[in-house]
Amino acid sequence: xxxxxxxxxxxxxxxxxxxxxxxxxxxxxxxxxxxxxxxxxxxxxxxxxxxxxxxxxxxxxxxxxxxxxxxxxxxxxxxxxxxxxxxxxxxxxxxxxxxxxxxxxxxxxxxxxxxxxxxxxxxxxxxxxxxxxxxxxxxxxxxxxxxxxxxxxxxxxxxxxxxxxxxxxxxxxxxxxxxxxxxxxxxxxxxxxxxxxxxxxxxxxxxxxxxxxxxxxxxxxxxxxxxxxxxxxxxxxxxxxxxxxxxxxxxxxxxx
Amino acid sequence: xxxxxxxxxxxxxxxxxxxxxxxxxxxxxxxxxxxxxxxxxxxxxxxxxxxxxxxxxxxxxxxxxxxxxxxxxxxxxxxxxxxxxxxxxxxxxxxxxxxxxxxxxxxxxxxxxxxxxxxxxxxxxxxxxxxxxxxxxxxxxxxxxxxxxxxxxxxxxxxxxxxxxxxxxxxxxxxxxxxxxxxxxxxxxxxxxxxxxxxxxxxxxxxxxxxxxxxxxxxxxxxxxxxxxxxxxxxxxxxxxxxxxxxxxxxxxxxxxxxxxxxxxxxxxxxxxxxxxxxxxxxxxxxxxx
Numbered sequence: 300x301x302x303x304x305x306x307x308x309x310x311x312x313x314x315x316x317x318x319x320x321x322x323x324x325x326x327x328x329x330x331x332x333x334x335x336x337x338x339x340x341x342x343x344x345x346x347x348x349x350x351x352x353x354x355x356x357x358x359x360x361x362x363x364x365x366x367x368x369x370x371x372x373x374x375x376x377x378x379x380x381x382x383x384x385x386x387x388x389x390x391x392x393x394x395x396x397x398x399x400x401x402x403x404x405x406x407x408x409x410x411x412x413x414x415x416x417x418x419x420x421x422x423x424x425x426x427x428x429x430x431x432x433x434x435x436x437x438x439x440x441x442x443x444x445x446x447x448x449x450x451x452x453x454x455x456x457x458x459x460x461x462x463x464x465x466x467x468x469x470x471x472x473x474x475x476x477x478x479x480x481x482x483x484x485x486x487x488x489x490x491x492x493x494x495x496x497x498x499x500x501x502x503x504x505x506x507x508x509x510x511x512x513x514x515x516x517x518x519x520x521x522x523x524x525x526x527x528x529x530x531x532x533x534x535x536x537x538x539x540x541x542x543x544x545x546x547x548x549x550x551x552x553x554x555x
Numbered sequence: 556x557x558x559x560x561x562x563x564x565x566x567x568x569x570x571x572x573x574x575x576x577x578x579x580x581x582x583x584x585x586x587x588x589x590x591x592x593x594x595x596x597x598x599x600x601x602x603x604x605x606x607x608x609x610x611x612x613x614x615x616x617x618x619x620x621x622x623x624x625x626x627x628x629x630x631x632x633x634x635x636x637x638x639x640x641x642x643x644x645x646x647x648x649x650x651x652x653x654x655x656x657x658x659x660x661x662x663x664x665x666x667x668x669x670x671x672x673x674x675x676x677x678x679x680x681x682x683x684x685x686x687x688x689x690x691x692x693x694x695x696x697x698x699x700x701x702x703x704x705x706x707x708x709x710x711x712x713x714x715x716x717x718x719x720x721x722x723x724x725x726x727x728x729x730x731x732x733x734x735x736x737x738x739x740x741x742x743x744x745x746x747x748x749x750x751x752x753x754x755x756x757x758x759x760x761x762x763x764x765x766x767x768x769x770x771x772x773x774x775x776x777x778x779x780x781x782x783x784x785x786x787x788x789x790x791x792x793x794x795x796x797x798x799x800x801x802x803x804x805x806x807x808x809x810x811x812x813x814x815x816x817x818x819x820x821x822x823x824x825x826x827x828x829x830x831x832x833x834x835x836x837x838x839x840x841x842x843x844x845x
Binding site: 354355370380382383424428429438460475554 | 581582583606607626627628629630632633634636637640641644645656657658659660661663664666667678679680681682683684685686688689703732733734735736738739787789793794796797799800
């Protein structure tokens with residue numbers, strides 16, 4: 300879309316998230332987009348990033364992306380494998396995780412995440428999978444990177460259910476949780492960060508070719524835009540090649 | 556001392572209607588054969604306990620075996636929804652399903668407390684989450700530092716069922732790879748049933764992190780080779796990711812689901828029959844086509 304290198308909005312999102320991981324960081328990874336981004340980082344600028352999946356696989360270096368959190372690939376390429384109670388207590392709760400990656404069905408303007416229900420809890424319109432590891436990742440990881448596609452039904456003024464806490468229903472803050480919470484929200488349209496004072500998410504960067512009005516239209520609250528709004532660097536040909544190769548290997552492995 | 560038996564007898568003798576059952580295995584070593592046997596024996600009013608209900612509980616819930624579900628994440632990993640679970644929660648079909656839901660860390664803490672013989676466990680968590688209004692959790696103060704922590708009640712299933720790679724002839728259980736929460740779930744339970752890939756003279760001791768349940772903690776052992784399909788048993792089988800993807804289509808429609816269960820579970824003598832059938836990819840289209 301820019302200067303002849305063509306890429307999709309999802310690829311832009313994954314590449315942006317991968318760039319947020321620094322080499323050597325310890326990262327708690329979920330399945331899907333976060334797993335894609337974390338492994339892209341590992342295969343490009345951050346070869347020493349330590350990936351931990353909640354199945355207890357620590358320091359895993361999968362050759363293909365896992366479909367589930369506990370594919371054999373993750374165990375066989377790990378430095379070590381611990382039990383599930385151990386991964387949540389000794390590793391996550393104790394504060395040994397630098398970055399947690401999360402996604403959600405809904406996010407509100409204060410970075411609270413919903414993966415439980417759409418509608419009322421007792422009579423849901425849509426029953427979502429639930430909490431999984433997310434609440435404790437949100438509270439105990441030093442910082443949280445949120446990844447989700449920018450759509451109005453997902454970016455809501457108030458989530459139907461707070462599964463994982465960002466800055467609280469009224470933006471009151473972290474409520475004593477040890478981690479810093481969601482420091483960045485990466486979407487397929489741009490990048491949002493919480494305002495240091497109000498904790499409200501605001502647009503700090505836009506992806507190339509995306510209009511600010513488009514981001515506003517896909518956000519369910521009055522989206523504030525940073526004065527010094529940036530434009531994301533488009534994916535490099537190396538980033539795209541590594542990502543596409545990883546996804547092709549994965550596709551082939553899972554349909555075998 | 557563990558008793559060697561068949562899966563059919565173990566389920567008939569040790570899983571009466573109305574009990575609480577934990578079939579654990581975190582993606583790896585999910586005891587699918589046992590789930591199928593429970594369906595085949597038409598068990599009712601069970602309280603099903605499992606961190607990730609997965610396809611195994613989608614099958615049990617869809618067949619109306621469960622009254623209540625205790626869990627922390629109810630999706631089809633990497634694929635999407637568990638449609639039979641959703642249908643039960645959203646529409647009460649085929650029967651209403653009571654939920655007791657926690658986070659993974661909460662469930663793991665509850666099992667560990669149960670295995671330790673403690674009344675409750677503690678963790679940092681839940682504060683600010685709406686889960687607090689809908690589940691069994693209380694904030695308590697540390698008597699030494701004053702820090703507020705979450706207390707969750709111990710989880711002690713009547714029956715825990717797991718699948719492992721091996722048992723030796725004394726009934727010691729060898730299990731390795733992703734070990735999940737199986738040791739805690741087993742030690743927290745009154746009755747423990749273990750299905751195994753094989754019974755061996757001596758357990759392999761070269762795995763990366765062998766977990767062993769000693770024979771005196773196990774009630775019954777039944778050999779079921781391949782008994783974790785479509786999950787897997789490290790060293791014996793690979794996860795059938797294609798099956799998990801196909802399950803989305805099978806479970807979405809209650810009639811297709813019913814047809815699938817009849818052909819693959821109810822019409823089969825045992826899990827061996829199911830395994831032969833899943834190897835025949837043409838059979839699926841035949842069954843779903845009606």
